[in-house]
Amino acid sequence: MAKNVLIIGAGGVAQVVAHKVAQNAKEFGTLHIASRTPSKAEKIIASIRDKGHSVAFSAHALDAMDSAAVAALIRRIDAGIVINVGSAFINMTVLQGCIETGAAYLDTAIHEDPAKICETPPWYANYEWKRREDCEKAGVTAILGVGFDPGVVNAYARLAEDEYFDKIDSIDIVDINAGSHGRWFATNFDPEINFREFTGTVYSWQGGEWRENAMFEVGREWDLPIVGKRTAYLSGHDEVHSLAARYKQADVRFWMGFGEHYINVFTVLKNLGLLSEQPVTTAEGLEVVPLKVVKAVLPDPASLAPDYEGKTCIGDLVKGTLDGKPGEVFIYNVADHKDAYNEVGSQGISYTAGVPPVAAAILVARGTWDVKRMVNVEDLAARPFLELLGELGLPTRVIDASGDHPL
Amino acid sequence: MAKNVLIIGAGGVAQVVAHKVAQNAKEFGTLHIASRTPSKAEKIIASIRDKGHSVAFSAHALDAMDSAAVAALIRRIDAGIVINVGSAFINMTVLQGCIETGAAYLDTAIHEDPAKICETPPWYANYEWKRREDCEKAGVTAILGVGFDPGVVNAYARLAEDEYFDKIDSIDIVDINAGSHGRWFATNFDPEINFREFTGTVYSWQGGEWRENAMFEVGREWDLPIVGKRTAYLSGHDEVHSLAARYKQADVRFWMGFGEHYINVFTVLKNLGLLSEQPVTTAEGLEVVPLKVVKAVLPDPASLAPDYEGKTCIGDLVKGTLDGKPGEVFIYNVADHKDAYNEVGSQGISYTAGVPPVAAAILVARGTWDVKRMVNVEDLAARPFLELLGELGLPTRVIDASGDHPL
Numbered sequence: 153m154a155k156n157v158l159i160i161g162a163g164g165v166a167q168v169v170a171h172k173v174a175q176n177a178k179e180f181g182t183l184h185i186a187s188r189t190p191s192k193a194e195k196i197i198a199s200i201r202d203k204g205h206s207v208a209f210s211a212h213a214l215d216a217m218d219s220a221a222v223a224a225l226i227r228r229i230d231a232g233i234v235i236n237v238g239s240a241f242i243n244m245t246v247l248q249g250c251i252e253t254g255a256a257y258l259d260t261a262i263h264e265d266p267a268k269i270c271e272t273p274p275w276y277a278n279y280e281w282k283r284r285e286d287c288e289k290a291g292v293t294a295i296l297g298v299g300f301d302p303g304v305v306n307a308y309a310r311l312a313e314d315e316y317f318d319k320i321d322s323i324d325i326v327d328i329n330a331g332s333h334g335r336w337f338a339t340n341f342d343p344e345i346n347f348r349e350f351t352g353t354v355y356s357w358q359g360g361e362w363r364e365n366a367m368f369e370v371g372r373e374w375d376l377p378i379v380g381k382r383t384a385y386l387s388g389h390d391e392v393h394s395l396a397a398r399y400k401q402a403d404v405r406f407w408m409g410f411g412e413h414y415i416n417v418f419t420v421l422k423n424l425g426l427l428s429e430q431p432v433t434t435a436e437g438l439e440v441v442p443l444k445v446v447k448a449v450l451p452d453p454a455s456l457a458p459d460y461e462g463k464t465c466i467g468d469l470v471k472g473t474l475d476g477k478p479g480e481v482f483i484y485n486v487a488d489h490k491d492a493y494n495e496v497g498s499q500g501i502s503y504t505a506g507v508p509p510v511a512a513a514i515l516v517a518r519g520t521w522d523v524k525r526m527v528n529v530e531d532l533a534a535r536p537f538l539e540l541l542g543e544l545g546l547p548t549r550v551i552d553a554s555g556d557h558p559l
Numbered sequence: 560m561a562k563n564v565l566i567i568g569a570g571g572v573a574q575v576v577a578h579k580v581a582q583n584a585k586e587f588g589t590l591h592i593a594s595r596t597p598s599k600a601e602k603i604i605a606s607i608r609d610k611g612h613s614v615a616f617s618a619h620a621l622d623a624m625d626s627a628a629v630a631a632l633i634r635r636i637d638a639g640i641v642i643n644v645g646s647a648f649i650n651m652t653v654l655q656g657c658i659e660t661g662a663a664y665l666d667t668a669i670h671e672d673p674a675k676i677c678e679t680p681p682w683y684a685n686y687e688w689k690r691r692e693d694c695e696k697a698g699v700t701a702i703l704g705v706g707f708d709p710g711v712v713n714a715y716a717r718l719a720e721d722e723y724f725d726k727i728d729s730i731d732i733v734d735i736n737a738g739s740h741g742r743w744f745a746t747n748f749d750p751e752i753n754f755r756e757f758t759g760t761v762y763s764w765q766g767g768e769w770r771e772n773a774m775f776e777v778g779r780e781w782d783l784p785i786v787g788k789r790t791a792y793l794s795g796h797d798e799v800h801s802l803a804a805r806y807k808q809a810d811v812r813f814w815m816g817f818g819e820h821y822i823n824v825f826t827v828l829k830n831l832g833l834l835s836e837q838p839v840t841t842a843e844g845l846e847v848v849p850l851k852v853v854k855a856v857l858p859d860p861a862s863l864a865p866d867y868e869g870k871t872c873i874g875d876l877v878k879g880t881l882d883g884k885p886g887e888v889f890i891y892n893v894a895d896h897k898d899a900y901n902e903v904g905s906q907g908i909s910y911t912a913g914v915p916p917v918a919a920a921i922l923v924a925r926g927t928w929d930v931k932r933m934v935n936v937e938d939l940a941a942r943p944f945l946e947l948l949g950e951l952g953l954p955t956r957v958i959d960a961s962g963d964h965p966l
Contacts, residue, residue, distance in 0.1 A: 337831060421827070424853070449849055
């Protein structure tokens, strides 16, 4: 029987997920979207109607920090798959709701404690991986971090393992957004989450151990397809931890592209203390978290979509050996902001994050990825996922010894 | 009979005023300092004791936005001179208290409405000058803007009028702080006041009319004594208006020195909307004024004093003609941050702002400047004021046809 789908969250990524689920409604049973603010979910459903999809889609109010409420909603609508694309603070309560009810759990980012910024590694082991046994016991499929990065880039690493090398020496994930939103400054995601990613120590896995750097301390120029020469900086990112656990012998690094303007604004805000999540008290006695004020003055990331132009390029440069012979492969995707907006009303960053969990949900629905345990994406065969992603709008390309070609 | 003195305010400038009044206690009757937070006033009195001054000094609680409370305190302590060095928002209520009681009124900055940033000229005419007749009628001496700039720089212009030219063609006031506080970023005054000065239109008086520019739009390199080559930017400042009223035929410009770092931080904060005095609402529903949060995260200007090193140079380049022959004179002061701290526990910016109103108070106490009407500093003979300032620690120097020499 087809599985009913529950999307949790109603932001930019949730909008993409909802559109893609609606486009692929034949793979699923009934469709549902839940948010603390149901009007935001209703708005997403309306935008799906605007694109001509007449599929049934229900909106629900949900406090996803309350696992009992999550479980109750799952039971009420008999959801078989939960796609969690809400805030990074709700992973553990939503996962708990899935374990209680047997629903499959998918998310796109690591759990965060709102009071802590960039915890020390091993990040997944701080929260999610503690529930591995519970998932196994309950026979619950939980696929962690199945957005683009983490997510597709983990599958790229697995593809290199499966089809290119018998030993992997290094995985360098590069994320370049060469798009332009035309604003003086804006973040592509919730500013609170976006800045939190970069205010702590940068952890990378090199030489079999965790290395620590400061943000923007280590930069490297990359020359990538379509987007050309771009400087990217060693950054901390979810997938570095899980990939380092599977590929212990390899160096695993994540590189995020930033322009000088972004770095300057970030540096000013950080050095002044305006990115702090610790409250300060104004002269008038008002207690306020500076980061929340910064968020309040910045453009809503969703508002950027109509004017966003240009492309993103995200890929893995994997080096390794096959039968003792060294080689390298660059596996990547190029996405276009305008195309994303035209298709689902979101900018390219949300598109690349929102399409992969729908591909994963389809694979769970079909049984291909319904593994009845907790996994990261690199634990699963990559090809079915990447081929399906190509059909859904995120084609994979490869640069290897034979040149630059589609997967 | 010696006049009792009431200082209103307990910030960095008030500290200098209090120390200087205590050093010159023989000129006055009893000494008083009032603040909304009396503990801050007590702390200033304690710092005077620490410097070995045993003169009697009383602290009072006062809401200076309440003119009846101001008048009541003036009556109770029989103050003959009120030195207003509190926030820029209290000028009109303190002045009203003086008019009601007959006390002399001195301040160092123009009145501001907290809800408005950089009102259009004529600034003094918006508030203070409307009370000219009332002062005249009540026989109240009110000396407006008798800090350094405005204040001493107005006297420099008057000195040029009195001793150098029969026609003045231009007055360029240049304010360079070549000191270093060793912090990543800080403002020398209350950030709220400091930034408000630069977020609006820059007004200058040129060619007999008000010209409008954006902040940092017009820069010029100056080569000044001691501090050397520095870039200063056309800025709006109180004294431009009052000097333009007296010297209608002259160009009157104010130039403030800024480093690239200050301009960058200012530009980021301004463009993001973080210098706005209009409240924003956070995602959590908290209403907050961004500028007040910026103020809360920045260093307290008073905390900079112990580490502040280097010098300030503030002066007037005045061009004019005498008997039809063109000439120019640069009248200036150089102050030292460390010297200021050693003497009164404040940095040089507070020192240059706080010493002049005490010189003015002494001249009022002696009768020299007790003019029984409202004036700006350029309306009064400059020499007695500048000579007294030299004795109090802010010597005037002059660069004219005969070279660089003391006044």
